[in-house]
Amino acid sequence: MDISVLHNSILFKGFDDTEISELLKALNAAEKKYKKGTMIFSSGEITDKLCFVTAGSVTVESNDMWGNRTILNLVGEGQFFAESYALLPDVPMLVDVCAAVDCTVVFLSMKSLADLNDTIRARLLANLLTITTRKNLHLSSRSFHTAPRQVRGRIMAYLNTESVQKHSREFDIHFDRQQLADYLNVERSVLSNELSKMQRDGLIRCRKNHFEII
Missing domain, CATH: 1.10.10.10 (Winged helix-like DNA-binding domain superfamily/Winged helix DNA-binding domain)
Known part of the structure; x- marks a missing residue:
C-alpha cells in the first residue's frame, strides 16, 4: 500500500508516515482492485468501511428498478466515499458504487475508532468532519446543476x-x-x-x- 498517497489525503492531514502506518493497522485497512464496471457496493448493503480511492475512480449512483441511472458523484484518486454509512453502520446504503475505470480502493473499518487513543481519534474525526462537509457542499452544488x-x-x-x-x-x-x-x-x-x-x-x-x- 502506497503510504504517500494516503499522506496527501484529507483524512490523514497532520499525521506523519509512522502514525499513518499505525492507523492503517488499527483500522484494519484492506486494499482491493476492481475492474471497470464492477459493483463495489449495492443499495441495501450495510457497511462500516470508510473507502479511499488510491487509483482510478468510482461513481456513486442511484439506480432504480426501471433501469434509470443518476450519477450523484464521481470519486477520483485521493478522495473518499461511504463515509456517512461507515459512521452509521445500521443504516442501509441508498446508493450503488461502481468502478468507473479500473481502480484501487482502501477500506478502513470505522468500528475500530473506539480502540484509538483519545488524541488520535479526535484528530482523525476532525479530518473526517472536513471530508463530510466538503461532500455536503458537492451535493448542494448538484442540486443547483439539476x-x-x-x-x-x-x-x-x-x-x-x-x-x-x-x-x-x-x-x-x-x-x-x-x-x-x-x-x-x-x-x-x-x-x-x-x-x-x-x-x-x-x-x-x-x-x-x-x-x-x-
Missing part, C-alpha cells in the same frame, strides 16, 4: 461551477458524455444536441471533456 428545467440551463450551471472552482474559463471535466448526461439527469442524445447548439450560438467550445466558456 434545478433548471431546460437542459441548457443545467449545462450552464454545471460549467459555471467548474469554471469558478478552477479559476479559468477553459478547463477539463472529469465526466465523459454519458456520465455527464447521467449526472445532469438528461438523455445523452439531448445533451450532445444541446452542446452542439451552444457551440453554434457562440457560448462555448468543447471537445470530449475539454470546455471553454466564450
Whole structure:
C-alpha cells in the first residue's frame, strides 16, 4: 500500500508516515482492485468501511428498478466515499458504487475508532468532519446543476461551477458524455444536441471533456 498517497489525503492531514502506518493497522485497512464496471457496493448493503480511492475512480449512483441511472458523484484518486454509512453502520446504503475505470480502493473499518487513543481519534474525526462537509457542499452544488428545467440551463450551471472552482474559463471535466448526461439527469442524445447548439450560438467550445466558456 502506497503510504504517500494516503499522506496527501484529507483524512490523514497532520499525521506523519509512522502514525499513518499505525492507523492503517488499527483500522484494519484492506486494499482491493476492481475492474471497470464492477459493483463495489449495492443499495441495501450495510457497511462500516470508510473507502479511499488510491487509483482510478468510482461513481456513486442511484439506480432504480426501471433501469434509470443518476450519477450523484464521481470519486477520483485521493478522495473518499461511504463515509456517512461507515459512521452509521445500521443504516442501509441508498446508493450503488461502481468502478468507473479500473481502480484501487482502501477500506478502513470505522468500528475500530473506539480502540484509538483519545488524541488520535479526535484528530482523525476532525479530518473526517472536513471530508463530510466538503461532500455536503458537492451535493448542494448538484442540486443547483439539476434545478433548471431546460437542459441548457443545467449545462450552464454545471460549467459555471467548474469554471469558478478552477479559476479559468477553459478547463477539463472529469465526466465523459454519458456520465455527464447521467449526472445532469438528461438523455445523452439531448445533451450532445444541446452542446452542439451552444457551440453554434457562440457560448462555448468543447471537445470530449475539454470546455471553454466564450
